[in-house]
Amino acid sequence: MTLRADQVRDIPLRARRLCGLAWSGQFLWFSEADQNRIMAVDPFSGTVARRLDCPDVRTDLATRDGALLQVVGVERAVRTIDPDTGEVLGELPNPRPGHKLCGLEVSRHGRWLGYEDLRLIDLRDDDGLLLDSVPVSGAVAGVTVTDKHLVYADYPAGALTVVDLARRREIASYRVAGNPTGLTWDGGRVWYCDYTGCRLRAVTLPELTG
Structure with a gap:
């Protein structure tokens, strides 16, 4: 059963093709x-505080040790970027x-x-070694994690x-406004890019906060 998330x-x-979120x-x-x-x-004021050019942006975005990681290009490589200068670090x-x-x-x-076409989410180390794979039922458009749970966005389902993670199974699905792509977790809420609504939206999910 698909529930409704509390926004x-x-x-x-002022953006049209929202991809990743971190x-x-x-x-x-x-x-x-x-x-x-x-x-x-800024999540409180909604003011854009910084802009970086990044050629060939695709899909999701993450942070690691203060750097940004962005999926880029037709082959969907993972680019590491300095958030202060925009310099490509690798x-x-x-x-x-x-x-x-x-x-x-x-x-x-x-x-x-997470792979949209394979309906699979891999866990890998920094060298790319595969540590685990979690099969999912939906088309993955974005991923975020907490200590105990993984959340993925399903764009066509709007969910x-x-x-x-311990039981390795899906336990809840939530319908959200618009069509979600990139996801992130701020410690209390899940934020997602609403691609069709051109907005960042935050929702609370009971499994993550209970």
């Missing part, structure tokens, strides 16, 4: 494929060449990479689905 925040943006502890960083930019937004190839890498998140467990 608690809504930030309209939380830095201060800003919400989102990527936009129409202008090929990554931007930082780039790693898509570990599943030819497949649609759409979700990206980094946690203490490693790097989570966020929660996966219990």
Whole structure:
């Protein structure tokens, strides 16, 4: 059964193709494929605090050790970017060449990479070694994680689905406004890019806050 998520925040943006979303502890960083930019937004005021050029933006965005990680290009490589200067610090190839890498998140467990076409979310270490794979029922458009749960966005279904990592199964699915792409977790709420509504939206999910 698909439930309805409680929306608690809504930030309209002057952006058209919202791809990725990440939380830095201060800003919400989102990527936009129409202008090929990554931007930082204050979650309280909605003010854009920083803009970085990033050619070939695709799908999701994450943070690691203060740097930004953005999926880029036709082959969907993962580019590391300095958030202060926009300098490219490195780039790693898509570990599943030819497949649609759409979700990206980094946690203490490693790097989570979600594939739309495979309906699969991989966990890999920094060298790309596969540590685990979690099969899912939906088309992955974005990924975020907490200590116990994984959440992925399903764009065509307009839903966020929660996966219990210990049991390795989906435990709840929530209908949300618009069509979600990039996801992030700020410690209390899940934020997502509403692609069709050109907004960042925050929702509370009971499984993550209970």
